[in-house]
Structures are given as structure tokens and as C-alpha cells.
Amino acid sequence: MTAGPGPGDAMFDNEDMAADLAPEVDIPTAGVVDVSAIDPALADPDVVAEVVAPQREIDTGEGEVLLRTEELSVQFGGLVALDAVSFEIRRGEILGLIGPNGAGKTTCFNALTGVYTPSSGSVTFDGKLLAKTKRNEITRLGIARTFQNIRLFGEMTALENVVVGTDARHRTSVPGAIFRTARHRREERDAVDRGMALLEFVGIAPRAVEKARNLSYGDQRRLEIARALATEPKLLCLDEPAAGFNPSEKAALMDLIRKIRDDGFTVLLIEHDMRLVMGVTDRIVVLEFGRKIADDLPAAIRANPAVIAAYLGVPDDASA
């Protein structure tokens, strides 16, 4: 849906966010994370990139199909918001998902991330069929996302927001956390180090101990990306990350998205800004009225008459 977010529109929807994360995780409040022992090696960008790079095993090989939708449909009452859409995301690519307002992009994201249950069709991710998989389970399986409207824990610091994301990958048991076993303490320390590395990676490390709600709009967007990366996603879904950005912020965001891909992540990007989409994606899928109308390289998409017609509102036959 069109949200048109801009500076000051940040939404701090803790309950909803918590639903996306491991429910048993005890979410720390501002000031709980000790930042006194931050590794000075994180000043080195190569070290940062290495710490941030996903460590988890992925069954899908580089360049192979990581996610596949087959005839995926989502219906709201009589409205078919997504109509038998099939596409693939290959491991290591940046795939753009574009289309005019109301085309079904966010609905598609929501179907991939378990927010909506598809009315028909299937999603296969890293070799597994995601049938009625719950949101937090999908996060654990390796799909992370950001939202059109920023969702952060506003009262927590930037670092804590990221550490919460890292917690989703923790392996210690609840008793382990209560009795602060050596393993738990080590995981906690690793989470803080990794959290700092992520903040450095997205360019907001100096804001680490500020409450999320006090960060600038652009920094909140970067923090959302850092938190999504903290779960070590196999697939990172960005929903209009440049909304409300000025041209120089957009250029910096393009650099960040490329850096994320170069660090070993796969990215699915919904974005309205054509310059950004054309400049950063490897391939683009275009939706119109819930249907896929094109799936091609950026240069071919730019010249595709059906895509041009969809954006300009010209009937297909008139543009031929």
C-alpha cells in the first residue's frame, strides 16, 4: 500500500517487531548492552566486512535459485492482489521488484515473509517449501526484511536494536540465559561485537548508544537494515529503503546495497526510484495489477514497451 513515509514518520511498533523475532528472547532495554569492550579492530573496513558476512550454511550454491515462487496468489476478499506470480531469486544477486502503486509488491513481500498466507501457489526457499510457515520461523530460516514504515524499538539504543536481531540466531537455552552460562556470556559478547560491526558496516557506529527514536530518519533506515542483517539472512528483503531520501542519501544507499551483496548476501529490493533500481539491481521483475509483466535485465526492462506503458498509464496496444 502507498505509505509515503518521510522524516518523522518512523513507527515504533514493538509488539509487531517482536512477533518477527524469537518470542522467547528477553529484549534488553536501553543501557543494558555494555559497549565498553568494543573491539578496536572494527575500525578496519575489511575486518568489519568479514564480521558482518553471513556465517551460516546455505544449501543453495552461488548463482543457483535461492527462492522460487510458483503461481503465487494472494486474495483479499474479491481482490486478487497477487495473481499467479512465478519468479526466481538467485543466490548472490540483487533482484528488483517494481511496479506502479498497488501493483502487489508489498503483498508479494508479505507472502514471502509469512505475513500473508498465499491463497494458492508455492514458495520454495533454499530447498524448503514454505507452506504456512510462521513469520518468526521464516526469519530463522533466513529471510529478513525491512518495512516501508520504519519499525524499531524506539526506547532501545541503536546497538541494542541490532543485538536483538542477533539474538534471533542465538543457540543457548532459556536456562542458559538465566544462569548466564559461559556459552551464553560468549554469545552475548559476540552479539555486541557483531552488532557494532553491523552499525559500522551501515555507517552509523558513532550513534551506537543513542536511542533509536532520536536518530535521524536516514540513520533509522540504516539501523533497520543493520538489524535485518543481524539475523544473518540468506535473503534480505528491502521494502522501499530510499523512501523520503534526498539524492545524495539515495546514492549512499545504492553503495550500501552493493556492499551488502558484495559481502555475500542476496537482496530483494522493492523501490520506486527508477534511477536507484536501474543502478543497483542485477535483474528486475515487474508487476502490474498483481501480475508479472516482465522479468529481465535492467537495460531490457527500461526498453520494455509493456513496462513503459504500465508506468505511463498507456494501454499496451497503443505503446506497441
Ligand SMILES: Nc1ncnc2c1ncn2[C@@H]1O[C@H](COP(=O)(O)OP(=O)(O)OP(=O)(O)O)[C@@H](O)[C@H]1O
Ligand atoms: N491487507 C489488505 N487488505 C486488503 N487489500 C489489500 C491489503 N494489502 C494490500 N491490499 C490491496 O492489494 C493491492 C496491492 O497492494 P500492495 O500494497 O501490495 O501494492 P504495492 O505494489 O506494494 O503498492 P505501493 O507501491 O503503493 O506500495 C492494492 O489494491 C491494495 O489496495
